[in-house]
Amino acid sequence: MSAGATPAAGDGKPLVRVQNLVKYFPLRGGILQRTVAEVKAVDDVTFDVRAGEVFGLVGESGCGKTTTGRLLLRLIEPTSGTVEFDGRDLTKMKSDELKKTRSDMQIVFQDPYASLNPRLPIGEIIGEGLSNMGVRDRHQREERVAAILDKVGLRRYYINRYPHEFSGGQRQRIGLARALVLEPKFVVADEPVSALDVSIQSQVLNLMADLKDELQLTYLFISHNLSVVEHISDRVGVMYLGKLVEMSSTEDLFKNPKHPYTKFLLSAIPKPDPRQHRQRLILSGDVPSPINPPTGCRFHTRCPIAQFPICSEQQPAFELKSTGHWAACHFAEQTKELEKESGFVAPAIEAVDEEAAAIGQAERSAASEPEDVLESELDEEARRRSSEPLGGE
Numbered sequence: 010m011s012a013g014a015t016p017a018a019g020d021g022k023p024l025v026r027v028q029n030l031v032k033y034f035p036l037r038g039g040i041l042q043r044t045v046a047e048v049k050a051v052d053d054v055t056f057d058v059r060a061g062e063v064f065g066l067v068g069e070s071g072c073g074k075t076t077t078g079r080l081l082l083r084l085i086e087p088t089s090g091t092v093e094f095d096g097r098d099l100t101k102m103k104s105d106e107l108k109k110t111r112s113d114m115q116i117v118f119q120d121p122y123a124s125l126n127p128r129l130p131i132g133e134i135i136g137e138g139l140s141n142m143g144v145r146d147r148h149q150r151e152e153r154v155a156a157i158l159d160k161v162g163l164r165r166y167y168i169n170r171y172p173h174e175f176s177g178g179q180r181q182r183i184g185l186a187r188a189l190v191l192e193p194k195f196v197v198a199d200e201p202v203s204a205l206d207v208s209i210q211s212q213v214l215n216l217m218a219d220l221k222d223e224l225q226l227t228y229l230f231i232s233h234n235l236s237v238v239e240h241i242s243d244r245v246g247v248m249y250l251g252k253l254v255e256m257s258s259t260e261d262l263f264k265n266p267k268h269p270y271t272k273f274l275l276s277a278i279p280k281p282d283p284r285q286h287r288q289r290l291i292l293s294g295d296v297p298s299p300i301n302p303p304t305g306c307r308f309h310t311r312c313p314i315a316q317f318p319i320c321s322e323q324q325p326a327f328e329l330k331s332t333g334h335w336a337a338c339h340f341a342e343q344t345k346e347l348e349k350e351s352g353f354v355a356p357a358i359e360a361v362d363e364e365a366a367a368i369g370q371a372e373r374s375a376a377s378e379p380e381d382v383l384e385s386e387l388d389e390e391a392r393r394r395s396s397e398p399l400g401g402e
């Protein structure tokens with residue numbers, strides 16, 4: 010089970026419901042600054058985030074995952090579509106109601122260096138949201154800031170220190186404290202560990218998983234790193250060029266990916282054991298422009314099993330392929346046969362160096378051998394040697 014998984018997760022009711030969400034950014038040009046084109050950053054995305062779960066959103070840079078996260082908090086306005094939070098449509102809320110609802114929805118930014126005001130002590134940075142929400146009493150604010158510092162593993166006396174006095178991992182804990190001080194229900198974590206050293210990443214991830222259980226949070230966890238997403242998420246959505254192409258439970262996605270793009274992403278995950286290696290699949294072709302995305306399936310220009318003309322002419326529907334497993338591919342059920350025909354090797358087939366694996370197995374069994382057995386074997390060897398005749402005549 011992933012670090013963030015709980016038995017109830019996945020059975021919860023939707024806390025956030027996203028329907029046909031679209032965001033086009035206009036590109037302006039000419040003397041009159043007219044709209045000459047549009048960047049189709051998010052194009053008709055539909056999914057739910059269930060109460061109590063961690064929903065991971067993955068994809069390459071520029072696929073629209075960060076824009077989706079910001080749309081969910083209405084930090085940017087959607088072009089069309091709806092986002093419901095706790096049964097209420099955020100896209101139709103007036104500013105007063107939106108401000109009240111925002112205390113239930115917070116964001117943790119990617120860059121812990123750039124997201125904290127260097128001129129303010131961290132006590133003020135974390136307490137700013139409380140002031141905005143009407144907590145006027147200074148003593149009360151400081152108490153709540155001190156309490157949240159305890160929760161994220163920072164000392165209370167850090168309250169008057171400035172961001173430059175902290176390490177990267179500590180700054181991300183400050184970012185978490187700022188998001189959690191308002192006791193939200195839902196947190197969008199936008200690449201929260203990608204700017205950190207690997208050793209610090211696991212600490213912050215484990216802290217997020219613990220806080221999720223302790224404070225009954227729901228996360229949208231955005232990352233380009235599938236192994237990080239596997240560690241913390243209950244369900245995963247994969248985005249490509251502004252569209253969701255696959256969504257399922259984390260376990261099912263990693264064991265049984267249905268979309269060719271997901272298979273490419275999985276093949277890029279490094280194996281921690283150097284004796285095992287995964288067949289690395291290299292995506293051919295450039296990422297198409299989101300200004301003028303390919304017709305039909307957006308992945309057809311790079312897909313090794315694309316079938317023409319259907320893949321270049323007809324957009325595949327994002328539909329249920331098996332229990333809880335959604336994908337947008339005309340050939341999701343025939344991928345194995347098409348992969349064989351095209352010579353494409355799915356990453357689930359892992360190449361293992363047999364000899365190295367056998368040596369590793371022997372080393373592991375020796376290491377697990379009880380000490381007294383090893384000692385008696387050594388004693389036996391010593392006795393045998395001492396009874397042998399000395400060399401020479």
Ligand code: SF4
Pocket residue numbers: 268269270306307308309310312313314315316320325337338339340341
């Ligand atoms: Fe590949 Fe066609 Fe499936 Fe798109 S619809 S992923 S091009 S096989």
